[in-house]
Amino acid sequence: MVSTLKYWYCYVLLVLGLSACSPEPLVPDLQVKAIGVLERFAPFEPVVGTDSVAIFAARNEYEGFQFVITAGRAGAVNVQVSLSPLRNAAGEVIDGVAIFRERYVKVSTPSPHSPYAPQSWPDILLPAANNSPDVRSAYRAFPQNLSAGENVPVWVDVHVPAETKPGVYSGTVTVSADGLAPVELPVQLTVWNFTLPARSPLRTVFGTNGYRVAEIYGFERTGESAADNRLIRAYNDFMLDHYLSPESLWDASPEADADGKPDFQREFAGLGTVTENMRHYMQDKHASAYTYVFADSYPFADPLGKDRAKAQRFMREYAGWCAAHAGAERCYTDPSFVDEPDTREAYAYARHWGEFFDAVPLPNGEKIRYQVSEPPLNEDL
Structure with missing residues (x-):
């Protein structure tokens, strides 16, 4: 009995010792994770997501997706984002794609019953198409410089024209930065075999100022x-x-x-x-x-x-x-x-x-x- 206890005692010590000597998990220089369209991550919050995007849309519909770029321990300089044309097996292309950087805003008072704490949350959509050097960095989509562990959420809007053939279309998001290996995020769009009407049957009036x-x-x-x-x-x-x-x-x-x-x-x-x-x-x-x-x-x-x-x-x-x-x-x-x-x-x-x-x-x-x-x-x- 005593010898058995000594055996297990030594085994536990060995396991604990090996655990203490284990190297820290590797942190990628640049991480790109797809997240749900209703998810939000704070500027330095660890991001949990997937390594690919799968979206579905009717013809004559807009469908969006988002992903978050996270810099590694050394940060990232001149971060850029691109998306290849979405192609089907016959080589036909959907190119009505718009990319936006989601700019953070400081929320001091959350909405009633909101699960989110008062802090900075992504909200403003800054179009990547507006990349003029005259636009200040705070309001320019890309390029962006990130400090260690900093997040940049990105929204992508895909328009499926009314004449698009149904089926599967594939493309790739590429995220690059100076001196770092580019990171790719596969995107798959399934176009359904029906078309939304040009005018919504649901009448809406949204207040604007x-x-x-x-x-x-x-x-x-x-x-x-x-x-x-x-x-x-x-x-x-x-x-x-x-x-x-x-x-x-x-x-x-x-x-x-x-x-x-x-x-x-x-x-x-x-x-x-x-x-x-x-x-x-x-x-x-x-x-x-x-x-x-x-x-x-x-x-x-x-x-x-x-x-x-x-x-x-x-x-x-x-x-x-x-x-x-x-x-x-x-x-x-x-x-x-x-x-x-x-x-x-x-x-x-x-x-x-x-x-x-x-x-x-x-x-x-x-x-x-x-x-x-x-x-x-x-x-x-």
Whole structure:
């Protein structure tokens, strides 16, 4: 018995000794791991992922994937990313691919019930296509210099054209840096044998703030700057390409004269007239919905009172114009000025607006589609 205990005691000591002498696990000079599209990793958090990408898409669909680059102990200089064309067995190519670096932003107050701690999280998408040397490093996608253990998340957007043949397409992501061996990440896209419609059957309206976007880029949101207008158009088009309709397409909205007549030939620098811009959004980009740029103080100060007749004339002609270019079923009021009523007074105010819009005569007995977003649990009101 004693000899047996001595045997096991010596065995345990031997194992522990060998473990203590084992070399540390190798840390690659450059690591590239594919992760899920909803996963997030902090700037220096160890990344757990896979060594390949497999995505699936219908024709006429965008599908994305992401991966994280991590520098080794010596860091990495001039990190670059490329993706080869996606090819099928017959050599046919899908080349509608866009690469973005995900820039970190400091989150001091997480959203309610968020599992993520207050720290830096990837959020901003910086297009790799914009690689001008005039762009500051913080806002340039690539190249980037990384310190030891630092992460760079990358988002890739793949567009599958409507005429694409179904089947499997393969390509390779290549990540390189000065003095380091390139790392490859295989990508496989399976294109399904059906096509999404050009316009989403699900009507959406996503709030956007063109004034805030212009401010970030150093513009004043006046509508008179071609560069400013094209910037907002690029944001709108990006959303529409992904089946999301922006709220308040300002460059496709008329102004009113003193009598309430809308000006559909209003010109936006760098873009065109209101009517031309409307055709772009509704016919070329297939927006699922359009919200009238009309509110309780625009284009008239008192639309429920002394300006009622002028405001209703404006909306009658505006709604007819929208129906002609988009179809009446896609035209809605902007809900922001009667958003989520939560008192008796607020509901009464919302009803006044309903009466205002119902009194506007439209062809074929149509009514202006008036939307109010209602909060839950207001049964007693």
